[in-house]
Amino acid sequence: MSVLVFAEISDGKFKKATYEAVSYGRQVADMLETKVVAIAIGNGADASELGEYGAHVVKTINTSDSFTADAYAAAVNASANEVSASTVIISNTYTGKSLAPRLAQLMGASLATNVVSLPDTSNGFQVKRSVFSGKAFAFVNLQRDKKVIAITPNSFEIKSFGDTAVIEAASTNVGSTGLTIDAVNKVTGKIPLTEAEVVVSGGRGMKGPENWHLIEDLASALGAATACSKPVSDMDWRPHSEHVGQTGITIKPNLYIAIGISGAIQHLAGVSSSKVIVAINKDPEAPFFKAADYGIVGDAFEILPQLIAAAKN
Amino acid sequence: MKILACISVVPDTTTKITFTENNTQFNTAGVQYILNPYDELAVTRGLEIAEANGGTLTIVHVGKAEAEPVIRKALSMGANEAIRIDADPTDAQYVAEEIAKIAVGYNLILTGRESIDYNGGVVCGMLGSLLGITSINVVTRIDYADGKFSFDRDIDGGRETVSCAGPCVASAQKELCEPRIPNMRGIMAARTKPLQVLAPQAAANYTNYASYELPVAKTGVRLIDASEAGKLIDILRNEAKVI
Ligand SMILES: Cc1cc2nc3c(=O)[nH]c(=O)nc-3n(C[C@H](O)[C@H](O)[C@H](O)COP(=O)(O)OP(=O)(O)OC[C@H]3O[C@@H](n4cnc5c(N)ncnc54)[C@H](O)[C@@H]3O)c2cc1C
Ligand SMILES: Nc1ncnc2c1ncn2[C@@H]1O[C@H](COP(=O)(O)O)[C@@H](O)[C@H]1O
Numbered sequence: 001m002s003v004l005v006f007a008e009i010s011d012g013k014f015k016k017a018t019y020e021a022v023s024y025g026r027q028v029a030d031m032l033e034t035k036v037v038a039i040a041i042g043n044g045a046d047a048s049e050l051g052e053y054g055a056h057v058v059k060t061i062n063t064s065d066s067f068t069a070d071a072y073a074a075a076v077n078a079s080a081n082e083v084s085a086s087t088v089i090i091s092n093t094y095t096g097k098s099l100a101p102r103l104a105q106l107m108g109a110s111l112a113t114n115v116v117s118l119p120d121t122s123n124g125f126q127v128k129r130s131v132f133s134g135k136a137f138a139f140v141n142l143q144r145d146k147k148v149i150a151i152t153p154n155s156f157e158i159k160s161f162g163d164t165a166v167i168e169a170a171s172t173n174v175g176s177t178g179l180t181i182d183a184v185n186k187v188t189g190k191i192p193l194t195e196a197e198v199v200v201s202g203g204r205g206m207k208g209p210e211n212w213h214l215i216e217d218l219a220s221a222l223g224a225a226t227a228c229s230k231p232v233s234d235m236d237w238r239p240h241s242e243h244v245g246q247t248g249i250t251i252k253p254n255l256y257i258a259i260g261i262s263g264a265i266q267h268l269a270g271v272s273s274s275k276v277i278v279a280i281n282k283d284p285e286a287p288f289f290k291a292a293d294y295g296i297v298g299d300a301f302e303i304l305p306q307l308i309a310a311a312k313n
Numbered sequence: 314m315k316i317l318a319c320i321s322v323v324p325d326t327t328t329k330i331t332f333t334e335n336n337t338q339f340n341t342a343g344v345q346y347i348l349n350p351y352d353e354l355a356v357t358r359g360l361e362i363a364e365a366n367g368g369t370l371t372i373v374h375v376g377k378a379e380a381e382p383v384i385r386k387a388l389s390m391g392a393n394e395a396i397r398i399d400a401d402p403t404d405a406q407y408v409a410e411e412i413a414k415i416a417v418g419y420n421l422i423l424t425g426r427e428s429i430d431y432n433g434g435v436v437c438g439m440l441g442s443l444l445g446i447t448s449i450n451v452v453t454r455i456d457y458a459d460g461k462f463s464f465d466r467d468i469d470g471g472r473e474t475v476s477c478a479g480p481c482v483a484s485a486q487k488e489l490c491e492p493r494i495p496n497m498r499g500i501m502a503a504r505t506k507p508l509q510v511l512a513p514q515a516a517a518n519y520t521n522y523a524s525y526e527l528p529v530a531k532t533g534v535r536l537i538d539a540s541e542a543g544k545l546i547d548i549l550r551n552e553a554k555v556i
Contacts, residue, residue, distance in 0.1 A: 010469055066473065069438055070447050094469045098450040101405075101438030110519040111406070113433055126523060131431050135330040138431075139523045178447030179475050182463070186471035194469075198556060222556055240453070240488040241467065246326050246429055247350050247487065255555040266326045272528060276555045278545065279534070289534045294548065298539030310543035311556075 003029040004085035005038045005055065006076055008095055011186070012044025016158070017091035017195055019053045023159040024151055025089040026054025027118055032086070039079045039170060041072060051165030053158060057083075059170040066181045067095050073102035074175030080107060082171060085146075092150040093194065100150045110142035113150040114250075116273075133246040133269035153195045154252045193242065196225035198255045199274075201244065203229040203267075205260020205281065205300055209237040214304040215259065221311035227251065229261050245270035260300045263288025280304075314368030314457070316359045317419040319412055319436060320352040320387055321428040322380040332525045339525070348383050351425025353492040355485035359423050360391045360493065362457050369393040373415060375408045377401055381508065389495035389503035400513035403522060405431075409439035410516030416444060421462060422482040426451050437484035447477055451486040 005025035007018045022038055029036040038055040040047050047058040059079055065071065076099065080088055088103060090096040092113055104111035110125075116137065117128035124141050127149060131138045142149075193199065200219040202212065212226075219226045226242060233243040244251055246269035256274035260281065261267060268291050271277070279288035279295045280303055289295045296303055324330075325345040333340045348356075356372065363370045372387045372395040374380055384395045396415055402408045416422055422444075427434035434450070441448025453472070454465035463476040467486055495503070537545050549556045 008469075015469075067468070068447070068475075069450065070441065073442065094451060094467055097434050098438060098448070101409075101435035102442040102448065104406075104435075104519075105439055105442035111435060112520065113435060128526075131525070132324075132330045133429055133432060134528070136332075137526045137528070139525070141521050141523055142519070143521065144519050178481065179449065179477050181473060181475050183474040184468075184471065185473065186468075190470065192470045243487065250432070255549060255553075265329075269326075276549070276553050277531075278549070289536075291531055292534045293531060293553070294545060295534040295536050296539050296542055296545060297536065298542070303539055303542040306542040307546060310546035313546075 001032070001034045001086050002083045003032065003034060003036045004076070004080050004083060004088045005036060006088065006090045006096065006099065007038040007040040007050060007058070008091060008093060009040060009042030009045045014045045014049060015091070015093070015195065017093055017153040019158040020153065020156045021089050021091045021151060022050050022053040022055050024118070024156050026159070026161060028087055028089065031119070031121060037083045037085070039076055041075060041174060047167045048165060051163045052160055054161040054163065055165040056163065058165045058167045060167065061170045061173060063174050065174055066184060068177035068179045069098040069102050070179070071175045071177040072099050073106055075172055076103050077106040078172035079170055087147045087149065090148065090150045092152050096150050100148050104148040107146045107148065108144060109146035109148045110144040111148045112140055112142060115149050115151045116155045119149070130273060134250050134271070134273045135269050152252055154197065154254065191225040193225045193227055193244070193249055194251060196251070196253050198222050198224035199227050199251060199253045200224045200257045200259070201227035201229070201261060202232060202259050203261030204231050206232070211301070212238065214301070214308070217308045218257070218304060218311060221308055229267055258288055259304065261288060262286050263291055314363060314366045314421070315419045316363050316368055316370045317416055317422045318352065318356045318359045318370060318372055318387070318392070319422070319424045320356065320372055320374050320384070321349040321425065322346050322374065322376060322383045323349045323428055323430045326429065330527070336524045336526060346380070346383060348386055349425050349428050351427065351485050354487070354489045355423035355425055356387050356390055356392060357493040358455055358485065358490045359421070361490065362421070362455065366457055371396065373398070373412055375400055375402050375411050384508060385503050386495060388506045388508070389499040390493045391499060394507040394509070396509045396511060398511050398513055404518040404520050405433045405435045405439060406519040407516045409436050409443055411513055412436070413440055413443040414514055415511070416440065420479045422480070424482065424484045426484045426486045434484070437482050441482045444480070444482070447481045449475060449481060449483040452483045453486050453488040455483060455489065
């Protein structure tokens with residue numbers, strides 16, 4: 001028996017979410033008194049890094065093929081069989097969320113996505129996951145012998161175990177895919193919204209796309225990703241990929257700064273799990289203040305330059 | 314061309330989420346149910362493709378009779394027919410297995426990116442695996458030309474263009490299209506369109522929900538004077554320690 005972690009590689013490096021998944025996997029393995037094996041599929045990443053975060057063994061598959069759910073699921077399933085994995089840990093990135101359900105099918109495993117807790121094995125195998133777009137949590141029992149757990153990025157600390165992992169080439173390769181990749185368009189140098197620790201977000205109160213340099217300046221001074229409310233992306237002030245909320249992306253950063261956003265229930269649904277929330281709004285009655293830890297009542301166009309100056313300091 | 318759109322029925326986005334029976338049941342009292350917003354996109358784009366290529370769109374829902382007004386809405390948008398598998402599912406595995414049994418023979422199967430209640434985001438991939446066909450998550454564009462489906466899909470840190478001849482299953486993401494609003498003719502026509510009710514075939518449940526919990530409420534906002542806004546950065550750095 002073992003715990004297998006899917007070690008996601010992006011642009012020749014492991015993601016921060018991968019370190020979180022490995023540390024999580026190690027804690028599950030310790031709980032189940034077994035070993036943790038990481039399966040790293042891709043190119044360029046330094047497999048030995050994963051020992052530090054808890055991996056006992058790292059299996060590598062060297063490939064430059066783009067991710068496809070069918071091909072990767074076959075490879076991870078083969079590795080899971082090879083190391084008799086009872087539990088597979090995946091990070092809930094776009095890649096992870098595409099992989100998890102196919103893998104669970106191949107393994108005949110119970111699956112939980114959006115997981116925010118370590119398993120409770122005192123009576124069966126239970127995890128906590130977020131539901132209703134962050135408006136609630138559910139405790140779900142995974143009843144099958146095998147389990148696939150997809151954990152929410154930014155939910156678990158990266159731990160240092162200071163181990164040295166054994167690194168070996170996996171005996172399997174990525175499987176075949178029914179999909180042809182025609183073009184890849186990666187935005188480089190930008191922090192993916194779902195993995196960002198700090199997010200600066202603007203709403204309709206920002207008045208127009210021409211004012212977004214203020215949001216971007218604050219974000220870059222804080223090393224943050226940028227986001228927006230739904231009407232902002234509906235009006236094409238910002239790309240749809242930045243829209244957070246119940247019908248957009250759900251995020252869980254350490255810090256969410258909402259500027260000129262009223263705090264509608266559908267918006268809050270996607271951001272309320274953030275550790276610390278700051279609301280900046282000229283209306284003292286804006287609902288966002290009820291969901292915030294810190295607030296400034298005032299005009300964004302006067303406040304933002306002050307924040308940018310202080311952040312650069 | 315035959316297209317299948319899987320729809321889920323979810324609480325309206327303004328619903329205040331509460332639980333009953335010692336936090337073991339979702340409180341459905343007064344809840345309005347709607348067509349899952351992502352599924353609305355799947356139905357709309359499925360219809361556009363079917364109409365442009367002389368095909369048909371079938372709706373499938375795994376659920377009880379209460380869902381029929383929402384199924385009729387999908388029919389009033391223009392779908393040709395609907396299938397309801399008469400069960401009360403509590404697990405995506407169950408839903409996927411039941412749908413897989415009727416999904417053979419379709420060229421394209423569409424789901425939403427996730428249902429906005431349980432947010433699993435897993436039915437698309439499960440169906441792909443059960444049917445042995447490729448699955449493409451979170452697509453923002455679907456076109457059909459020269460015997461091939463072409464998709465744009467969101468990937469971590471970017472976007473990818475992919476294609477396949479089908480059959481395949483894809484999950485709809487915002488930006489795919491503008492949801493179609495049913496017109497009076499569509500609403501009238503939907504009343505007599507076929508809605509077939511099938512008995513479930515006893516699929517398996519792999520999970521069960523034990524209980525729920527609401528997030529810890531914020532203890533109250535600490536206001537910082539607008540004239541000293543810069544102080545906020547200091548607090549975030551040294552007290553909250555989040556930057
Ligand atoms: C089915 C459905 C799904 C939805 N899903 C989402 C979702 O996923 N995400 C989402 O965000 N919304 C969603 N919405 C929309 C949501 O209900 C709100 O309409 C939306 O969040 C409002 O966006 P906003 O706060 O930017 O704009 P507004 O509500 O217009 O608020 C603008 C705010 O800016 C403030 N302001 C104005 N000028 C200034 C200034 N100079 N300085 C400081 N503050 C200023 C105002 O006081 C106001 O509070 C959904 C709605 C529906 C019906
Ligand atoms: N009961 C259901 N009946 C039919 N389709 C469903 C059902 N539940 C979920 N789906 C489909 O699967 C998608 C993703 O749901 P989920 O994996 O539960 O988040 C939804 O957007 C629907 O397209």
